[in-house]
Amino acid sequence: MSIAYEDVKRFAVTTPIYYVNDAPHVGHAYCTLHADALARWHRLAGDEVFFLTGTDEHGLKVQQAADEKSMTPIEWADITSQRFKDAWEALEIKPDDFIRTTEPRHYQAVSKFLQAIYDNGFIELGSWEGLYCVGCEAYYTESELSDGNCPVHGTKVEVVQEENYFFKLSKFQDKLEKLYGENPNWVEPSTRRNEALSFIKSGLQDISITRTSIKWGVPVPWDTNHVFYVWYDALINYVTALGYGNDSERFNTWWPSVHHLIGKEIVRFHCVWWPAMCMAAGIDPPNHIFVHGWLLVKGEKMSKSKLNKIDPVVLAEEVGLDTLRYHLLRDTPFGPDGDFTYEGLIRRHDADLSNNLGNLLARVSTVVSNKCAGIGPKPRENSPLKKNFDEIIGRVRDAWENTAPSAGLEATFELIYLANAMLEQNEPWKMEPGVELEGILGDALEVLRLVALLIFPAIPKSAQVIWNRIGLEAEIESARLDDAAIWGLYPGSLPVTKGSPLFPRLGKNSKNSGESKK
Numbered sequence: 339m340s341i342a343y344e345d346v347k348r349f350a351v352t353t354p355i356y357y358v359n360d361a362p363h364v365g366h367a368y369c370t371l372h373a374d375a376l377a378r379w380h381r382l383a384g385d386e387v388f389f390l391t392g393t394d395e396h397g398l399k400v401q402q403a404a405d406e407k408s409m410t411p412i413e414w415a416d417i418t419s420q421r422f423k424d425a426w427e428a429l430e431i432k433p434d435d436f437i438r439t440t441e442p443r444h445y446q447a448v449s450k451f452l453q454a455i456y457d458n459g460f461i462e463l464g465s466w467e468g469l470y471c472v473g474c475e476a477y478y479t480e481s482e483l484s485d486g487n488c489p490v491h492g493t494k495v496e497v498v499q500e501e502n503y504f505f506k507l508s509k510f511q512d513k514l515e516k517l518y519g520e521n522p523n524w525v526e527p528s529t530r531r532n533e534a535l536s537f538i539k540s541g542l543q544d545i546s547i548t549r550t551s552i553k554w555g556v557p558v559p560w561d562t563n564h565v566f567y568v569w570y571d572a573l574i575n576y577v578t579a580l581g582y583g584n585d586s587e588r589f590n591t592w593w594p595s596v597h598h599l600i601g602k603e604i605v606r607f608h609c610v611w612w613p614a615m616c617m618a619a620g621i622d623p624p625n626h627i628f629v630h631g632w633l634l635v636k637g638e639k640m641s642k643s644k645l646n647k648i649d650p651v652v653l654a655e656e657v658g659l660d661t662l663r664y665h666l667l668r669d670t671p672f673g674p675d676g677d678f679t680y681e682g683l684i685r686r687h688d689a690d691l692s693n694n695l696g697n698l699l700a701r702v703s704t705v706v707s708n709k710c711a712g713i714g715p716k717p718r719e720n721s722p723l724k725k726n727f728d729e730i731i732g733r734v735r736d737a738w739e740n741t742a743p744s745a746g747l748e749a750t751f752e753l754i755y756l757a758n759a760m761l762e763q764n765e766p767w768k769m770e771p772g773v774e775l776e777g778i779l780g781d782a783l784e785v786l787r788l789v790a791l792l793i794f795p796a797i798p799k800s801a802q803v804i805w806n807r808i809g810l811e812a813e814i815e816s817a818r819l820d821d822a823a824i825w826g827l828y829p830g831s832l833p834v835t836k837g838s839p840l841f842p843r844l845g846k847n848s849k850n851s852g853e854s855k856k
């Protein structure tokens with residue numbers, strides 16, 4: 339089959355659903371924020387957008403955590419799932435749907451999806467003995483262990499034997515190779531694609547997909563002594579939320595126009611099992627999977643069991659929400675691993691938001707106030723900056739379309755830099771009022787309008803403040819790139835507000851250095 343992954347007129351984006359035993363940390367925020375920014379970008383681009391996130395609530399670890407607290411698993415999941423909802427709200431992350439795998443709609447979809455695979459002859463009963471990590475809720479082969487321990491947790495694995503239903507993954511080897519062969523960008527970046535493909539080529543084994551030893555899961559519809567292994571129900575969330583087995587019109591409208599954003603630790607589940615499960619159930623695989631790296635802290639992955647986890651809500655309160663959003667989107671390109679440091683965050687804020695963008699806004703509004711009675715003039719049609727913009731906008735759009743917000747923001751900030759350079763060269767604060775002064779200020783106001791539009795997906799609140807300060811009234815959210823991302827549309831004759839600094843410096847050399855920021 340051939341997949342039209344280039345067609346983004348309808349753009350559904352998903353994050354992994356997060357395990358409820360975790361507390362939301364910056365690593366979760368990193369992926370979810372990218373999904374939020376991409377959703378906002380595609381809305382500006384005029385696409386129909388659906389953004390899904392949620393929580394994964396089954397499995398042994400949830401059952402154990404609830405037991406320890408003398409709660410039922412659902413009581414525990416209600417509390418812990420809410421922490422993720424609260425975090426996303428505090429970070430201005432606005433999913434269209436937040437799915438919980440304990441919801442009735444999900445039980446219904448899982449039953450129908452796996453019953454379809456069973457009816458199609460791709461599930462059978464067998465006996466299983468394997469090396470199992472409780473932390474991962476996954477079996478490992480001997481060769482995958484590191485020094486005999488779980489490669490993710492570094493903890494001991496247990497020998498577990500049970501009678502399970504097996505998914506005949508081995509039957510999908512050829513079909514998966516064909517899928518990868520015909521759709522070279524199906525998994526990005528290519529390093530992750532190659533990793534998944536070589537795993538497929540090494541030979542696929544059938545996998546156990548049910549448990550009798552656990553009660554906390556979705557019951558197997560044809561044999562209620564079993565529940566589905568947590569990973570099998572979790573993956574199906576992506577189709578539950580689009581109406582699988584419940585609303586076929588909605589499902590067929592959206593599926594498979596879906597882009598999954600995932601972390602590199604779950605490549606095998608998403609890039610091997612999931613497409614095979616879709617084919618076995620008789621539906622197309624999703625259109626696109628983008629694999630991001632880990633946000634490391636001092637070289638180590640953030641996790642619940644380590645002390646290096648950082649609460650993104652606390653951090654946003656400390657440094658400012660848009661400072662955190664901008665840093666996470668700009669400093670670590672989506673794909674490779676990145677290092678999260680407080681110093682890096684402060685440096686990025688001061689260099690880009692304070693010295694570049696904030697400075698442009700402050701200079702322009704001050705000179706308009708002093709020399710033009712606070713009324714912003716129109717840009718010049720033949721402005722030298724028009725040529726720069728016409729070139730930069732192409733790069734910005736390409737970057738966002740290619741799941742690269744960091745490159746999109748970098749290109750956008752070139753425009754701000756060029757506008758500041760124009761001001762420094764012409765020194766409008768020394769000029770007499772007149773056509774030349776008005777042209778220069780109009781150009782700078784036009785850059786602020788365009789920049790506010792282009793950074794809206796990353797830092798929506800600050801973008802809207804800039805938009806309003808230069809006298810524009812409508813919500814940026816309702817603008818469309820094809821109509822608005824064109825040089826020369828700042829209408830002029832608008833009141834420009836000289837407000838307080840939008841991004842005061844946070845670093846050591848700032849005036850606030852006495853108030854310790856750490």
Ligand SMILES: [Zn+2]
Nearest residue numbers: 471474488491
């Ligand atoms: Zn493990």
